[in-house]
Amino acid sequence: MTLADLIAQARTALETAITTRQQEQDALVALRSDPNLTEDAVTARVATRDAADTEVTRRQSALDELLAEQAREDEIAALSARVAPAATRAPAYDQVARVGAEERTYRPDQDRRGGQFETDVAAAFLGDYEARDRLARHMAEERTERGDQLVRAAGTGAFSGLVVPQYLTDLYAPAASTKRPFADVCRPHDMPAQGMTVNLSRVTTTTSVDTQTTENTAVAEQDIDDTLMSINVQTNAGQQTLSRQAIERGAGIEPVVLDDLFRRYASSLDTKLLNQATNGLTNVATAVAYTDATPTATELYPKVLEGLSGVEAALLDQSSGDNVAVMHSRRWYWMQNAMGSTWPLITQPGVVAQTLGTNYAEVYGRGVRGVLPNGTPVIVDNNIATNLGAGTNEDEIYLVDRNECHLWEDPDAPMYIRAEQTKAASLGVLMVVYGYFAYTHARYPQARKIAGTGLVTPTFTGA
Template sequence: MDFEQLLAQLRAQRATAEASFRALDTEGQIILATAQADNARALTEAENTRSLAIVAERRAAREQIAQIDERIAEVEAERAADAVDAAAAQRTAPGAEAPAGGTQHARTNAREATYTRRKQVQEGVSFFTDMYRQQMGMASPETQARLQAHSGEMAEARTERAVATGGLGGLVPPQYLVDLAAPVARAGRVFADIVRHLPLPAEGMSIIVPRQTTGATAAVQATQNTNVSNTDIAVTDLTVPIVTIAGQQDVSRQSLERGAGVDELIFADIVAAYNVGLDAQVIAGTGSGGQMLGVLNTAGTTQMAAFGAAAAPDTFWKKLSGAIVAVQTGRFLAPTGIVMHPRRWGWLTSLVDAANRPLVVPNQNGPSNSQGHYNEPLDTNASAPVGWMQGVPVYTDANLPTSVGTGPEDQVVVARLEDLLLWEENGGVPRELRFEQTLGNQLTVKLVAYGYAAFTAGRYPLATALIGGNAGAGNGLIAPTF
């Protein structure tokens, strides 16, 4: 196999995917900047549709880059292993010096390893620094060469140790299938992905959004040459705090140096936890104790009246209509998203009429006279609609709480998503992933991921209406049965 040609192709594919990701980010910024420059108007329907598409395309580009990086790592490992096999074949070729005693190699020309204490002190060569630079995409050709050489040294050491362990039989420990490792299942960040995204300012720990509370008036002039209607505009400042979301994990140096992909698994899990934490803040942050003020706790949103009993198809349909009307009459623009817990969407798709015909049907069935329809294949953990109801796209997010009120209930959010503002750094990727050796005397390495973000639904509170969460025990959007 021509490893160099394959690696060149993979790196070219990565560069193309990264350029696509950056182009999408730029396009999204231009859409937002255009609306902001045009008297801070709301996005048009076309702009909103394109903005949501950009979110999905950026996520796909990120996943493609991660897949290419994984393939590059695999090819580099194969290249290193191939080099070790070639060296071993050369040692065992006719005329080559045989191993002394048949159990271990006699090294007559031993060379210094790539990473040693001497090189770290005298030359500044550090395994962890090189690993960090590679992970952050800042690796120079020299850094990559060192890491590849180190991989070859480790493979060669394993080959030489195997000669002396042939008599151990079943006592040799097996290798874990790291690529099949099962990380903790997490709900993702659906809600956070579908609201309006803005770049986080480079400085400061709060954002001030001027909010007009009283507008100008216009009325018929009573008679000529008399005063026309005049009302002073009133503006108040909406202060949005910038919060820090972070996670860490202490890992032994042995597991990083002797393990296979351990750091990647841990970092991926920390980032996944970061995304869930951010999404939970956007939904239900309390606004105190360093938290965001989430949608469910924002003052001034419309709370639909309580259900008189457990929700039924007709009562839910009416509440949903009422929530849509509340946004249309309070914000004077139509809502662009309905967000609910997967269990509520599952309840809706399970409903049938008196003839046992489903009320929410798949698109492929060509729905007619149905309460709603859903897309296939169903993906309740993606930032794309799972279906539509009353002409509004429906999203599911398992981070929505299910223990609200005395029901306990889940809640359904109906909102004009462009009026929910989320500021993030670096396209939503945690600001920095780094190695920290704070417990070096214990051979412990600290892996950290963190980022800054800010969110508000308070710019236009009436752009959001909530269903559920205010009923008595056994009423409202209680846990459905199937």
């Protein structure tokens, strides 16, 4: 028996010990909910669970020792290959057994289209213990490699938090998505644990300070007062019903649909922040009109500065200076298309003189795309509407202090529900993606938008 065989046996023994320990813990939890519970019964069950714990520790130690031994063997083999004379070196690589990283449970060379993964998910719901074991190993691998991304780790017994193998979503051609460029630069907050509103207090009547008229006379006084600002928590959700035939007889269907639901979730959230009635950025921002039958980028730029001036005037000492300009990609490329012989009189930090700004050459959705001549970062977001104005062909440019664009989200959003029983009569599997969010751009009336006929569908003429 080789060292690799011993390691494989040790891994299997550890997996079995972990499964047994989990079963003992589940039995203990179930026992504690028994109304006829006795202290002796609990003590006995705790002892059994602790024994299972000890077995897990023992098996883990045994595996660690074997892995350490294997690592040392690999080091010795590598050293030997470097120092041995050519005539006396070991056989060729493909003529001897080698032990490297353990293979993943689901691999593209054996399950290229995800059939085994999907089959195991379905079989686990029907009580197939071997399928459950494979899924448990897969989740353990995911926690090792991407643990920071698995915030909410549902037990495999519930099968509500399974992670789709990454390679299944890497190689197919998904439908393009606008995703969430603006949402990603908003000031983030964790969603409160309970309630369907987020309440903020805003001081709307200030105190008063003035010069005292004469000695021993009353000084200025005004009672401070606040107003409660209530922000609704909204639910962003989408669903898809797949036939069991598509899942069980198809290949890679479920992860592809799930990935698309996540993409639509991101786009929907971002669209609400920009365009939602009453509270969306377009509806709370103060308009800066740019009316021009023959618009040019050099004529547009002063409007940008006018908007930024309004942002600072609204915030005063509450201004963070972390301003951003949010625009559609067609507007960003139109501004890059502009050429001329003039430049701003006053140069700005981080921007080369005699330029109209800087393009960072980032791709869509990867953060700041560049800076304007005054150093304001640009966020490109194609969730901005392009059917505005009387001619239904205008877009808008938004200018905001990003720290006053507040977004509350559940840290674990979006969540995934996979329900089989609901559609069992029609052999359907219901997939639901959902999450809670709340937002406001109106804690202060700071947001500005450039709008008007100067922002019709651009023509790329170099002017």
